[in-house]
Amino acid sequence: MAKKPSIPKGTRDFSPIEVARRNYIIQTIKKHFEIYGFQPIETPSFENSETLMGKYGDEGDRLIFKILNSGDFISKVDDVTYSSKNSSSLLPKISEKALRYDLTVPFARYVVMHQNELDFPFKRYQIQPVWRADRPQKGRFREFYQCDADVVGSNSLLQEVELVQLYDAVFTDLKLEGSIIKLNNRKILSGIAEVIGAKHLLVDFTVALDKLDKIGEEKVKGEMQAKGISEVAIAKAAPLFAMSGSSLEQLAKLKLLLTESEIGMHGVSELEEIIHTVEEIGLKTANLQVDVTLARGLNYYTGAIFEVSAPEGVHMGSIGGGGRYDDLTGIFGLKDVSGIGISFGLDRIYLVLEELGLFPERLDQSIDVLCINFGEKEGLASLKLVGKLREKGIKAEVYPTSTKMQKQMKYANNRKVPYVVLIGEQELSNQEFVVKNMDTGQQETYSLNKPEAFVLSLRA
Structure with missing residues (x-):
């Protein structure tokens, strides 16, 4: 007996209705990307390993899917390396490429390679799958789509404001009203690490802090201690764990904490400008909130960072996120090109809309x-x-065989077809067709020679 087929954990098949719903989300996002002036690009599903590795921090590097070299790759490994069983020394000899982890680093590579062809500031959007060797769970998959919008070549804070508006426009269009856009600044986090005496452990500090809403205060403190951050330093950072009040009230408290940090105060100033501008313009349905514990673990963020949560009452992780990266292209040799981008979490948005x-x-x-x-x-x-109906843009088909009427009607019901057309012997003789409304059972008769009347009734 043949073994029942399966698919890898963290991947999915999509039914016709699931694809239709996913396309609805994608088309809504794409529409607003283009309304806001973003242009589409696409990049390969896999990149050279050196393009991806070292760009996401240690945790990110571990989640990158590596692709084995073609051919007999093991024979090219020397005996000493092979017998050492050390993955870090073995990997470069057997794998030169990897599946992309996100769309931002490939985008930075794209900008550097095509810099002479682009007009800056360059606004691009990209909707493609990415892969992460993560532990599958609700809303977290190993293969999933990202829907990104980025701007490179401008350090104006108006870009941050525009991206907040873009989030608001998309989620309003999807009827996902009351979404929460959380806002912070990596300069503030750098300033906090500086004033508590943990500047040299900034990455460890931010990675741990970013987990606050997932594992709680005590476990975050424990992780910080395990990374070498002293109890004295953690105690100085304690105000972060209990920060409350409006966005501007929280920023006022941060000013007191960051008085002696130039970079920290710069971060506070940037957030104040963004918040004041957004308040002046106004949002449709989203809520903008400062969250001083928001860190987003990716190392390349340098300024404002975003994370979007579903409306209150929906238990789901972030459904969007992003931030500013002042020198991401610098890792590929193009210095001093500031960029900022956001991403929409297609799969999580799907689950929220479904719920x-x-x-x-x-x-x-x-x-x-x-x-x-x-x-x-x-x-x-x-x-x-x-x-004739298809020429008018009506989705229509003929049942392929003249089987029992009951079977054909069952097929129509299963596919939730709103209208069934009946052309029997009498209708054919009269050059007519009968249309049955499957919801009401009402029937109407139209001329075969003039189906336009039926088309008009569908569009009424």
Whole structure:
């Protein structure tokens, strides 16, 4: 007996309705990307390992899927390296490429390679899959799509404001009202690390702090201690764990904490400008909040950082995030090119919309019209009618065989077809077709020679 097939953990098959719903989200996001002036690009699914490794911190590097070299790669490894069983020394000899971990680093590589062809500031969007060797769980997969929008070549804080507006516009359009856009600044985190005496452990400090809402205060403190951050330093950072009040009130408290840190005060000043500008312009349905514990573990962020949460009451991780990276292209040789970008979490947005019942009902309908097949002559007439309907943009098809009426109607019900067309012997003789509304059971008769009246009724 053949073994039942399976797929790797953390990957998924998508049914027709799931694809339709995912496309609805993607098309909504894409529409707003283009409204805001972003241009599409695409990059390869895999990159040279040296492009990706070392760009995401130690934790990120461990989650990168490596691709084995083609051919007999083991024979090219010397005996000493092979017998050492040391993965760090073995890996470069057997793997030269890796699946992309995100879209931002490949984008930075793209900008450097094509810098003479681009007009700066360059605004790009990219909607493609990425891969992470992560532990699968709800809303977290090993293969998933990212929907990114980035701007490079401008350090204006108006870009931050525009990206907040973009989040607000997309989630409002998706009817996901009340989304929370959390805002912080890596300069503030650098300043805090400086004033508590842990400047040399900034990465460890931010990686641990970023887990506060996931593992709690005590475990975060424990992780900081394990990374070498002293108890005295952790005690100085204690105000972070209990920060409350409005965004501007929290920034006022940060000013007191960061008085002696120039970089920290610069971060506070940037957030104040962003918040004041957003308040002046206004948002449609989203809520902008400062979250001083927001760190986002990726090392390349240098300024403002964003993370979007679903409305209160929905238990889901972030559904979007991003931030400013002042010198990401510098890792590829192009210095002093500031950039900022955000990403939409397609899979998590899907789960939230599904939980809240926010998908439009029309997405469940794969076709608008099904013609019942009563026989060869009737089927041919139906096929001609379907051709005319398709020319008008109506999704229509003919049942392929003249099987029992009950079976054909069951097929229509299963596919949630709103209208069924009946062309029997009498209708064919009268050059008519009957349309049955599957919701109400009501029937209307139209001329085969003038199906436009039916088309108009569908669009009414």
